Amino acid sequence: xxxxxxxxxxxxxxxxxxxxxxxxxxxxxxxxxxxxxxxxxxxxxxxxxxxxxxxxxxxxxxxxxxxxxxxxxxxxxxxxxxxxxxxxxxxxxxxxxxxxxxxxxxxxxxxxxxxxxxxxxxxxxxxxxxxxxxxxxxxxxxxxxxxxxxxxxxxxxxxxxxxxxxxxxxxxxxxxxxxxxxxxxxxxxxxxxxxxxxxxxxxxxxxxxxxxxxxxxxxxxxxxxxxxxxxxxxxxxxxxxxxxxxxxxxxxxxxxxxxxxxxxxxxxxxxxxxxxxxxxxxxxxxxxxxxxxxxxxxxxxxxx
Amino acid sequence: xxxxxxxxxxxxxxxxxxxxxxxxxxxxxxxxxxxxxxxxxxxxxxxxxxxxxxxxxxxxxxxxxxxxxxxxxxxxxxxxxxxxxxxxxxxxxxxxxxxxxxxxxxxxxxxxxxxxxxxxxxxxxxxxxxxxxxxxxxxxxxxxxxxxxxxxxxxxxxxxxxxxxxxxxxxxxxxxxxxxxxxxxxxxxxxxxxxxxxxxxxxxxxxxxxxxxxxxxxxxxxxxxxxxxxxxxxxxxxxxxxxxxxxxxxxxxxxxxxxxxxxxxxxxxxxxxxxxxxxxxxxxxxxxxxxxxxxxxxxxxxxx
Numbered sequence: 001x002x003x004x005x006x007x008x009x010x011x012x013x014x015x016x017x018x019x020x021x022x023x024x025x026x027x028x029x030x031x032x033x034x035x036x037x038x039x040x041x042x043x044x045x046x047x048x049x050x051x052x053x054x055x056x057x058x059x060x061x062x063x064x065x066x067x068x069x070x071x072x073x074x075x076x077x078x079x080x081x082x083x084x085x086x087x088x089x090x091x092x093x094x095x096x097x098x099x100x101x102x103x104x105x106x107x108x109x110x111x112x113x114x115x116x117x118x119x120x121x122x123x124x125x126x127x128x129x130x131x132x133x134x135x136x137x138x139x140x141x142x143x144x145x146x147x148x149x150x151x152x153x154x155x156x157x158x159x160x161x162x163x164x165x166x167x168x169x170x171x172x173x174x175x176x177x178x179x180x181x182x183x184x185x186x187x188x189x190x191x192x193x194x195x196x197x198x199x200x201x202x203x204x205x206x207x208x209x210x211x212x213x214x215x216x217x218x219x220x221x222x223x224x225x226x227x228x229x230x231x232x233x234x235x236x237x238x239x240x241x242x243x244x245x246x247x248x249x250x251x252x253x254x255x256x257x258x259x260x261x262x263x264x265x266x267x268x269x270x271x272x273x274x275x276x277x278x279x280x281x282x283x284x285x286x287x288x289x290x291x292x293x294x295x296x297x298x299x300x301x302x303x304x
Numbered sequence: 305x306x307x308x309x310x311x312x313x314x315x316x317x318x319x320x321x322x323x324x325x326x327x328x329x330x331x332x333x334x335x336x337x338x339x340x341x342x343x344x345x346x347x348x349x350x351x352x353x354x355x356x357x358x359x360x361x362x363x364x365x366x367x368x369x370x371x372x373x374x375x376x377x378x379x380x381x382x383x384x385x386x387x388x389x390x391x392x393x394x395x396x397x398x399x400x401x402x403x404x405x406x407x408x409x410x411x412x413x414x415x416x417x418x419x420x421x422x423x424x425x426x427x428x429x430x431x432x433x434x435x436x437x438x439x440x441x442x443x444x445x446x447x448x449x450x451x452x453x454x455x456x457x458x459x460x461x462x463x464x465x466x467x468x469x470x471x472x473x474x475x476x477x478x479x480x481x482x483x484x485x486x487x488x489x490x491x492x493x494x495x496x497x498x499x500x501x502x503x504x505x506x507x508x509x510x511x512x513x514x515x516x517x518x519x520x521x522x523x524x525x526x527x528x529x530x531x532x533x534x535x536x537x538x539x540x541x542x543x544x545x546x547x548x549x550x551x552x553x554x555x556x557x558x559x560x561x562x563x564x565x566x567x568x569x570x571x572x573x574x575x576x577x578x579x580x581x582x583x584x585x586x587x588x589x590x591x592x593x594x595x596x597x598x599x600x601x602x603x604x605x606x607x608x
Contacts, residue, residue: 115510115512115516115520116510116511116512117506117509117510117512117517117520118506119506119517119520119523119524120520120523120524120526120527120529121519121520121523122523122526149519150515164512164516165516165519165523166513166515166516166519167483167515167516167518167519168515170483170484171475171479171483171515171518174478174479174482174483175475175478177482178478178481178482179471179474179475179478180474202421202422202423205421206419206420206421207420207550207553207554208419208420208421208468208550208553208554209470209514209546209547209549209550209551209553210513210514210515210546210550211454211470211471211472211475211514211543211546211547211550212419212468212469212470212471212550212551213421213423214471214475215425215453215469215470215471216419216421216423216424216425219423219424219425219426219469220423220424222424222426223424225424239515242513242514242515243513243515245513246511246512246513246514246515246516247513247516249511249512249513250511250512
């Protein structure tokens with residue numbers, strides 16, 4: 001049996017994932033609980049931590065956590081570190097949360113940056129995934145984290161230079177369930193690859209703007225050129241196409257790394273390929289790897 | 305007392321407006337009822353017509369109606385006439401609805417066109433407003449009808465050449481009430497001119513795409529750079545700015561005519577002015593004027 005070296009937590013809005021990592025950063029054990037930040041009562045984080053990780057805490061082990069647990073609504077607030085930011089900026093921004101019984105947990109700060117319009121942007125947790133997926137610790141690359149609030153992250157010399165959030169997943173969800181577009185869509189239809197492709201082709205192949213193209217999801221259905229079963233996939237294609245098109249207008253890499261749910265990453269890879277960008281999909285364990293690397297950079301653990 | 309010449313109906317999704325027009329097209333009387341197409345039971349249109357217009361129907365008068373009343377969900381379906389389309393195409397597309405007691409109502413067809421991506425677009429009712437607002441019957445111009453589904457309409461030689469719908473108003477409503485953006489916004493705050501201006505300035509002044517800029521409505525509030533009272537106006541500025549920017553990428557007129565609710569038209573005029581387009585706001589009676597002109601073109605009435 002490997003000796004444990006670190007308790008690593010990915011503590012987000014809706015769930016908590018925890019790993020017991022060995023001295024090479026390898027996972028010895030893993031747990032998950034629906035104890036996201038929104039589900040933990042004020043003052044209840046130490047208890048939730050002990051509930052999930054209790055059996056790993058019989059011997060003294062360092063612990064580290066990333067994600068919304070470090071937000072104002074979380075265990076303790078770890079203020080955003082401004083970009084550009086590397087490992088040292090994250091470890092200098094650690095805030096120590098008191099877990100009781102003499103234990104404490106290092107909370108990794110999120111990152112902030114300012115976009116070309118002078119508007120701030122923020123992330124919490126994604127910085128750890130990016131540093132975990134980075135091929136080598138001082139590397140470069142463009143990282144795409146699709147989801148409710150997709151992130152596009154530019155890394156140079158091992159530092160996150162800048163990033164941008166796109167509300168693609170949330171806009172998809174509200175339009176599908178709350179707008180007139182949803183009325184002509186079958187609920188819970190499986191992914192329709194042809195309809196998805198038509199959606200991003202409509203976006204990449206013409207101007208006119210997203211607010212115009214969205215209406216096409218309705219008119220195509222009215223003219224029986226889009227089936228109810230294909231409606232949601234077409235909308236998804238429109239939105240992901242718009243995100244990719246606009247994100248690539250701000251940066252134009254030859255390759256990119258996708259981090260996230262594999263099926264969703266596959267959709268983004270398809271659209272990126274159509275734009276001439278070759279994308280690889282990172283290992284699902286990017287977060288645990290990132291937490292290990294940040295802990296190693298801080299001296300919390302020593303990599304054997 | 306002027307002799308009546310025409311019963312003219314603007315019969316939309318949520319309401320019915322009716323005018324009794326004189327031989328010069330002037331309004332002698334007007335009514336409104338919450339008897340929109342969604343609120344009239346199947347088979348109930350003739351009765352609703354008689355309920356609202358009954359006292360005008362003691363003598364035989366021609367009647368004309370535009371809007372969703374001519375859709376598949378309406379009184380009778382008047383199929384879309386394809387663009388380009390002028391007065392003759394609308395009158396040739398009349399469908400006659402039976403109002404009982406020997407009466408009938410001419411339903412004005414909607415229009416369809418195909419956008420540069422090959423996707424169909426449709427309108428019902430707006431064509432009548434445009435023809436009513438057109439300075440002279442054979443005129444030219446760009447017409448903007450802001451609302452739930454905004455329309456941009458290009459008229460040349462008295463014909464609607466093409467048009468495009470933007471889902472601006474509906475996207476605003478669902479994001480404000482159903483997305484994370486609404487959580488940091490005061491409900492029912494009055495219009496905040498400075499926040500509105502910051503929104504469209506952010507859109508016009510930078511690339512990055514709407515899905516990215518939307519997230520700025522959240523981050524600015526997180527950093528206390530946008531008040532809850534200003535949140536909805538900022539979001540409105542982002543969306544109207546995006547619509548105007550993308551619509552002007554497809555056509556670049558020196559002037560435009562706005563048709564619609566005056567306060568909303570004022571917001572569009574502000575953004576158009578920032579883009580170098582001088583906009584005038586059409587008279588609120590564009591619909592009645594358009595119905596009169598279409599009735600005159602069809603021979604249903606003879607203008608004195």
